[in-house]
Amino acid sequence: MKQKNLIKKYDKQVTMYEKNRENPNMAAWRRKIINSAYGNILEVGIGVGANFSHYNKEKVHVTGVDFSAEMIKSAKKAASRYQIDTELIHADLDDLDFSPESFDCIVSTLTLCSYPDPVNTLNKFNSWCKNDGKILLLEHGLSHNPFWSLTLKAIDPIYSRIAGCHCNRNIQKIVENSKLEVELMERHWGGILYLIWAKPGLKPKETV
Numbered sequence: 001m002k003q004k005n006l007i008k009k010y011d012k013q014v015t016m017y018e019k020n021r022e023n024p025n026m027a028a029w030r031r032k033i034i035n036s037a038y039g040n041i042l043e044v045g046i047g048v049g050a051n052f053s054h055y056n057k058e059k060v061h062v063t064g065v066d067f068s069a070e071m072i073k074s075a076k077k078a079a080s081r082y083q084i085d086t087e088l089i090h091a092d093l094d095d096l097d098f099s100p101e102s103f104d105c106i107v108s109t110l111t112l113c114s115y116p117d118p119v120n121t122l123n124k125f126n127s128w129c130k131n132d133g134k135i136l137l138l139e140h141g142l143s144h145n146p147f148w149s150l151t152l153k154a155i156d157p158i159y160s161r162i163a164g165c166h167c168n169r170n171i172q173k174i175v176e177n178s179k180l181e182v183e184l185m186e187r188h189w190g191g192i193l194y195l196i197w198a199k200p201g202l203k204p205k206e207t208v
């Protein structure tokens with residue numbers, strides 16, 4: 001899908017995301033992964049700020065990125081409501097380049113399903129995250145049940161047209177193919193939901 005159309009689709013989904021911001025089915029997983037976040041954080045595809053209520057507001061500064069202006073507007077309101085020290089950037093993540101080792105933590109919840117080249121995106125996280133920092137992922141993708149995986153692959157063309165994101169991604173493989181070093185991976189809901197605690201893997205020395 002063209003980037004312009006994808007942005008329009010996400011712009012239109014703001015009300016649905018706002019209604020689901022406190023969704024109790026997701027809240028426990030969000031809490032579990034966000035509990036490990038600290039310091040200077042980059043949250044990619046921040047949406048309406050569904051993770052704000054789970055951050056320790058005393059310990060974080062969150063730089064949030066989203067290419068949907070409507071999502072950014074909503075996240076701004078949520079940041080003030082949850083009193084999260086935030087800087088919001090309205091941009092396509094693919095157009096951004098932060099200096100190496102800019103962040104203590106990089107957080108992505110339900111965004112790897114959207115990027116055109118998710119391995120490349122994870123490799124950017126690898127560079128932007130401090131060597132002793134954390135990369136925290138809560139994602140959806142293929143199940144470890146072959147029947148469910150086949151179904152998700154079959155419905156992806158329709159699903160992606162409706163939702164904008166893909167339901168047929170093998171998140172485990174994507175992460176394994178990136179430079180990240182996985183410390184812990186949990187899979188829930190038949191393996192469809194992935195919680196991943198990772199750290200940056202080996203980085204080539206910057207050349208001057």
Ligand SMILES: C[S@@+](CC[C@H](N)C(=O)[O-])C[C@H]1O[C@@H](n2cnc3c(N)ncnc32)[C@H](O)[C@@H]1O
Nearest residue numbers: 010045046047050066067068092093109110114
């Ligand atoms: C499925 S929603 C998830 C929102 C939020 N992270 C959450 O957990 O509820 C994906 C979000 O990523 C944003 N997004 C997708 N691709 C992006 C890109 N290339 N650059 C910036 N934002 C992007 C969308 O606008 C949307 O807000």
